[in-house]
Amino acid sequence: MEPEEAGTEVDLPRAERAMREFLTAVGVDLAAQGMEETPARAAQLYADLFAGLHEGTGELWTDVMTEETDGLIAVRSISFHSICEHHLLPFFGTAHIVYRPHAGRVAGFGVFTRLVDRMARRPQIQERLTSDIAGEIERGLGAEGVLVVVDAQQLCMTMRGARAHGTRTTTSACRGVFREDKVMELQAWQLLGEWNDGRENISLP
Template structure:
């Protein structure tokens, strides 16, 4: 049985366990649709965000590079429901070594497409950038709303969770850290 079949069977059985009839008109294709959704939401499994940094250039630029408001969707590994928001990724190149701007967004995409924790997602993006470019500093901030908090449990829709990871100069220099936070908030 392939993974798709296993997913479809699991969803079919889940519907039955909930007391639904998976054969009724509105649900007959639901196992297939949910299996497709889970494959999409898990497309980053087995991939390393660091591998996204394939375009590296020597440009002589050693000032801040920041890509803000990178939208992402992920899945809480504790409840298998979505969390979503924006990532902000910054680095200070070392020896002028920069990467394509889209690569920063691609790293966020790969790290987010798996059952995930926001704290780990933030660290994986920062570590991938640090490993790939060895910049002077890396700063990643992720702001997200978690459906596991909005739809169940505490039921607080609109609450945002913010996580940050700082490496290199951003970890060591509070002035640089305040500067990047100010740039992200503008």
């Protein structure tokens, strides 16, 4: 599904019935004290975790501003949580974005936090999430260059398999002039690092 598309609404009664059947099948006693409402609670939880399946992203770009700037803009440390599509376990962390505006087209910093949240609220893998965020900024803003870096902890790595506690994964996606011009790409990476000096949202002339 393309990032800007929205899906159908959630059928909560059906989800609750399916959750009840699933929990019973794996041996959970739903008659035990405290478990009676678990299927309904779990169905509502996953409806919220997957809300991004039913929300488009097009309206996020309806309030774009035009400013006299051609510098790089960074929005750092955007917290997110998502669900890995392989085992339905959470992964969570932070996303960092750098973009070079085209013709001065910029968006408020809150647009990027909403974009990351919306695209994370669907069954995902970290690599696709990173790429989709970059592609959506490139498409929605017409940005000349986009760099997105996502750093996350994957519970499927810590709760199962190798049980690699404390392991983090970092992915990146580079678009436009940042891919074509190595000097500009280096500037974008530097903006995410040592030039930040403690500020989360900054611009570089």
